[in-house]
Amino acid sequence: MKRIATHFLGSLALAACALTFAASTPADAQKRGKSRDLDAGMAGPVQGVGIESRDLLAMSDQMVRDILATPEIAARSVAPRIIVDSKYFTNESSQRINQNLITDRLRTSLNRASDGRMVFIARQNAAMIEEERALKREGTTDSGTTGLTRAQFGADFRLTGNIASQDARNARTGQVQRFTQITFELVDLESGAIVWSNAYDVARAATDDVTYR
Template sequence: MNKFLLLSSSALLLSACATDPNAATRVNNSAGRASVYEDVRSSSAIQGIGVESQDIVGIADKMVRDMLSNPILAGRATPPRVLIDSEYFKNMSSSRVDKDLIINKLRVQLSRAANGRMIFVGRQYAGVAEAEADLQHAGVVDGGTTGAPAPTLRVDYRLVGSMNSQDTVGSRSGETLRYQTFTFEMLDVRTLELVWSNEYEYKKSAQDDLIYR
């Protein structure tokens, strides 16, 4: 009888091992926490004193609307050629942010809203035209459908600007306060006249225990 019981319990234990896949790998097979979509236009539960999505969207929105109300930029019979890239936009602030995140948003929003009132030059992609012309000269590709290679456009105005900040840290509380400014200007590349300027600023305070990357 004892032998029978021992054999039965061993068989049961073995069968349990064979059917439970977690027993072998020790995988934590729980559902986990689902990711949550949030509104890019509003602050979220995780927020600090750095540059966040609502700031980037707000900057682009404000600058686009102001540029399109400027007669030099958006009221000319011949639309001006503009170059909006981050080469002359400096991040001098203590905020860690990819400045192309701001400039790309600005260029795309402005390009969509301008609707022919400005001509946008993609100087940052200049190598593309040269490479394509080289391939055509080498006989690798044909002439395309938009005509012979043409000189790339000289721009009238170029975006320049900077991000600057001033931090204040409470030595006892560890609370940090940041005054952050974003300055945007359109420079006449022929005369260096600044034909348009605007800025966006904020002051935020928090226990600075977030990592921006």
């Protein structure tokens, strides 16, 4: 008898739950699954041991400010031409990461902040530029308003860099620890001299790592 009563109460609870869900409106359902805006510069609800948005923002900000304080780059009488893209920015770390996240932010931030102290070359778009140059010279289009140049600009410096990491895992506790080092270098494209370099380090440990993709 007691068993029947327990079974009955269980069924009643299930029915109540089902009724609650059935009664909820689409708006309620939307509210439950509502996304929320985050501050990209702060730790979010999903955290692991790898490079996260706060690191990307902090590191690019630091590098921009450091480059702008380097006289060999930012205080030349003629603004140097610089290529900042991910072609020579390698990732040897254990984390999947889109290097463009770093180099695109560096380039755009530097370009905005440099006030003409540096000129950035869109070498990744060289084919696009060549196409338009050909149209102008064939007479398909006019020469535009900025005039023709003998050739595309050559560059004085190029950003190179590397992301490397070292992982450690405690098999007993499952705790994971990772040290990630991101290095940045500006290389003179004539002499090969490294005119500026800096590094950003991240060391983190967590019981459960997350998947970065």
